[in-house]
Amino acid sequence: MAMTVERLAEFGAAWREKDLDRLMEFMTDDCVFRSSVGAEPGATFRGRAEVRRGFELMLSHDAGSESHDGISFVAGDRGAAQWAYTRTDADGREHRVDGCDLFEFDGDLIRVKDAYRKVHGSIG
Structure with a gap:
């Protein structure tokens, strides 16, 4: 079987749900x-135990944020996915962080x- 956009x-859904067991599947x-x-x-994490710990740390780092997905694609054995987090600070201002995964x-x-x-x- 090959990776699909649906899979x-x-x-991505498991990430937004913070489901570590499902992510590791x-x-x-x-x-x-x-x-x-x-x-x-x-930070780089290698192997299942370390990757799970890295996922847990990253989800904790972004705790309190609302996660949003974006476009994804798969091309053979490579792919990418866009994502964003939004968070509201104590003054009521919304902050957005955009990113992608390769x-x-x-x-x-x-x-x-x-x-x-x-x-x-x-930058200046």
Whole structure:
């Protein structure tokens, strides 16, 4: 079996539902998660136990935010998905973080999830 856009959407739904057990059902035994935050930049987690811990840390990092999905595509053993989080601060202002995941697949499982996010700040 090969990864499909519909199956990738199921992974996204599990992420929005913060369902770690379901998320791990999509991952290979030799999976890698490159998170969008951390010191490397980002943090890399390898293997099922570490990837699960990385997913848990990332979901905790974004706790209190509302998750939104965007377009996704699959092209052979690669794919991508857009996403966003919105959060309201103590002053009632809404903040949005946009990002995407780049994926490498092994059949209908995810071998690599490589996450990127737009960071607000000045460039000049």
